[in-house]
Amino acid sequence: MGLDFSVVPKFFDILLLGAFWTIAITVSSAILSFFGGIVFAVITLYAPWFIRLPFRAFEWLFMGTPLLLQLFLIYFGLVQIGIDLPAFVAGVIGLGLHFAVYNSELIQTAIIAVDRGQMEAARTLGLSRGQALRKVVIPQAVRDVIPPIGNNMIALLKDSALVSVIGVSELTLSAQRAIGRTYRPFEFYIVVAAFYYVINLGMEAVLRRIERRSQLSR
Amino acid sequence: MTASQPFIEVRQARKCYGEIEVLKDISLTVDRGQIVAIIGPSGSGKSTLLRAINDLDPLTAGEVWLDGVRVNKTLPHRQYEKHINQMRQHIGMVFQHFNLFPHLTVRDNVTMAPKLLKGISDKEADRLAEEQLAHVGMLERIDYFPSQLSGGQKQRVAIARALAMKPKLMLFDEATSALDPELVEEVNLVMKKLAEEHMTMIIVTHEMDFAASVCDRVIFMDGGVVVEEGPPELVFRNPTQDRTRNFLRKHLEGAK
DSSP states (O other): OOOOGGGTGGGHHHHHHHHHHHHHHHHHHHHHHHHHHHHHHHHHHHSOHHHHHHHHHHHHHHHHSOHHHHHHIIIIIGGGGTOOOOHHHHHHHHHHHHHHHHHHHHHHHHHHHSOHHHHHHHHHTTOOHHHHIIIIIHHHHHHHTHHHHHHHHHHHHHHGGGGGGGTOOOHHHHHHHHHHHHOOHHHHHHHHHHHHHHHHHHHHHHHHHHHHHHHTTO | OOTTSOSEEEEEEEEEETTEEEEEEEEEEEOTTOEEEEEOOTTSSHHHHHHHHTTSSOOSEEEEEETTEETTOOOOHHHHHHHHHHHHTTEEEEOTTOOOOTTSOHHHHHHHHHHHHHOOOHHHHHHHHHHHHHHTTOGGGTTOOGGGSOHHHHHHHHHHHHHTTOOSEEEEESTTTTSOHHHHHHHHHHHHHHHHTTOEEEEEOSOHHHHHHHOSEEEEEETTEEEEEEOHIIIIISOOSHHHHHHHHHHHHHHO
């Protein structure tokens, strides 16, 4: 039995809708993971111990357990204590926080690497420590980690397939639905792989633009 | 506050790093509009003293006063932070390595602190930037990033950034030491201009000629103490202390 792609066009609108949701969940999670990463980095480096220590347990939960399990916990687990999140929201929270923890590691290192003279110059002008972090240190740290954060975001795009298991109709789940109706797994998985590849190219182009724009200011 | 109190006063300043005492009971006063050079071998404590004046390197003991207000007051942490941030707005500082903010344009380097701390409008900020940058001859580079400037230009922008807060006092920590020799003069010219405008300045420097031509008073430090101080013509031409003589001779040989 050979490959027969003639069944694909009939499901193209479903796949496109799936691609839309994949992009939506990736972009939402990426934004959450970016700002979450900054907040987590600041907590880890500067918060008092009674915030830092519980936070470390939370961080360990996200780094030391499978993302799939985390999604189950957020979507199916939280319902039991009365928090009933829509699948999309649960997916964004799971993916966003998971990658926020990884981004936080990168941003922490970059904050420490910003020249001490920057903080000194800002403090000398009369800025508080918080103002100096916000206006001077963190913008530079973030600028320095844009390329590795970009790599994390591409990993995030690929891991977004996992939210299919909590019922978000993104690309992978759309493919599975099409396959359920046609029994043509190979064709649909290949087509969906091509979709991911194209989205990936688009993302890389956006990341390159951001990187280039941040070049001048170093 | 009494009328006779000096503009700036350091009282019995001591600074220890563990066992090492880098400032040993230093006292000094500076009058309003006075320009004071601090010279001395590296490790003499001159930079530490300068950085104690705005509490960047807090003293182990001793007091710093500016215009009748104690800079390093004893206060609970939170209140002290508020107080010191307020005080630092009045004390401009220029660093050896410029420490411009590389992610901001020249304009934003100058206006960031006044906008944030004094709440001035964008229009006022633009005027302030233009005024301060014109003053140091950097107006035509207002929309450049620091990475596009030479060392001398960076330092002039750093001076404009400090002046934009309208400080009562300017501290210069070896402002020309990191510059290529041909770029030193443009920064010195800006500092001379400030001197002519009667800005109160404390200048840590290795440039004896500059100190001699601009400063009202020279302080020679060695080993954490003030060895000798006086008008430049006395300290440079007629030093009374052996240590001063040795330092100046070595320095002169080094310059040749």
